[in-house]
Amino acid sequence: MLHELAKDVFELFYPNNCGLCKKAITKGEEHICTSCLLSLAETNFHTIKDNAVEKILRGRFNFHRATSLYYFNKEGGMQEAMHSIKYLNNIYLAEHFGKLMSKKLKDWLQDVDHIIPIPLAQKKESQRGYNQAFHMAKGLSDASGIALNNTMVARIKDTATQTKMNRAQRIENMQDAFQWNTIDKLKGKHLLLLDDVITTGATVESCVLALPNNIDIKISILSLAVAIES
Ligand SMILES: [Zn+2]
Numbered sequence: 001m002l003h004e005l006a007k008d009v010f011e012l013f014y015p016n017n018c019g020l021c022k023k024a025i026t027k028g029e030e031h032i033c034t035s036c037l038l039s040l041a042e043t044n045f046h047t048i049k050d051n052a053v054e055k056i057l058r059g060r061f062n063f064h065r066a067t068s069l070y071y072f073n074k075e076g077g078m079q080e081a082m083h084s085i086k087y088l089n090n091i092y093l094a095e096h097f098g099k100l101m102s103k104k105l106k107d108w109l110q111d112v113d114h115i116i117p118i119p120l121a122q123k124k125e126s127q128r129g130y131n132q133a134f135h136m137a138k139g140l141s142d143a144s145g146i147a148l149n150n151t152m153v154a155r156i157k158d159t160a161t162q163t164k165m166n167r168a169q170r171i172e173n174m175q176d177a178f179q180w181n182t183i184d185k186l187k188g189k190h191l192l193l194l195d196d197v198i199t200t201g202a203t204v205e206s207c208v209l210a211l212p213n214n215i216d217i218k219i220s221i222l223s224l225a226v227a228i229e230s
Contacts, residue, residue, distance in 0.1 A: 019084045019093035020077050031096040032081070039077040040070050043226065046108040053226050056201045061208040063219045064190065067108065068226035069101055072197050078225050082197060085132045094132045097224050098139020105222070106144075112220065113189040114147050115140055118207055119155040119178070136224060137194045146192070153180050153207060162202070170202035177203075178210040183217070190218040198223040 018025050018033040025033050045051035045067040050058075053066045072078050084090040085097070102109070117133035125131050134150060141148035157177040162170045193204055204221050211217065 019088075019090045019096075020080045031090075031092045036077050036080075040081065041073065041076055041078070042104075043068055043071055045226075046105050052228055053198060053221070053223070056198065056226075056228075057204065057221065060201065060205050061219075063208065063221055065108070066221035067105070068198055068223045069097075069104060070225045071229075072225035072227040073229075082225065085135070085196065086128070089129070091130060091132075091135045094135035095139035095142075098136040098141070099143040101136070101140050101222065101224070102143035109144060109146065109192070111190055112146050112192045114149040114152070114186065115192050115194055116149050116152055118193055118195040118203060119153060121155055121158045121177075123158045133195050136196065140194065149191075151181065152183070152186065152191075153178055153210070162199075167200040167202065170200050171205065174202045174206035176206075176210070178207045180211055183212065183215065187216050190220065192220050192222055195221075195223045197225045197227060199227040 016025055018036055019031050020036040021033060023033060045053055051067060053068050057063060057066055070078050085094040115137045117131060117137035120131045137148050155177055156179045159173050159177050162173060165173060193207060195204060208219055
């Protein structure tokens with residue numbers, strides 16, 4: 001209900017405009033204009049073995065593979081895109097990025113069974129009215145046909161905003177933040193955890209470490225953007 005309302009509010013202010021530059025979009029464009037889309041720096045990490053995202057996460061928990069579609073740089077358009085999907089109710093753009101992930105990461109996604117958006121802290125989700133990771137996951141699921149599972153993991157602790165924290169503080173902040181439900185159903189499956197941005201990896205780490213030890217589940221990690229130098 002709330003996210004439908006958020007959509008309506010967005011449409012009211014920006015009907016058929018680019019989610020980044022706010023200029024009118026033209027025929028063939030969807031939610032982002034061609035010049036803004038081209039301004040986003042793609043990592044191409046899905047083609048690189050032991051890529052920079054995998055290096056961030058390696059040794060902290062077991063995973064199958066990890067990648068991010070774009071770089072999150074201070075100067076690039078991704079800053080604007082992230083602002084739009086997080087704070088301006090631009091659910092359309094979040095879903096559109098999900099569709100782009102499906103298109104650009106087709107082979108990389110091949111054996112994934114379930115897409116699981118990382119849940120937001122409850123307080124944050126009720127303030128915002130939606131979880132942007134859910135809408136990216138929805139776009140990805142709609143375009144790829146891979147099942148979306150939004151009930152398997154819950155956020156059980158309202159964590160503080162991590163913007164100004166270092167890696168150690170973020171890990172401490174995220175401790176015991178997640179709880180998995182009836183995980184037995186997912187035995188033998190390959191789960192893709194999806195988040196908007198990876199900075200230190202503390203959030204995905206906490207989410208994966210909340211799984212029971214030695215459970216037969218394959219985990220891969222995908223984020224729209226990663227905050228490292230391009
Ligand atoms: Zn634009």
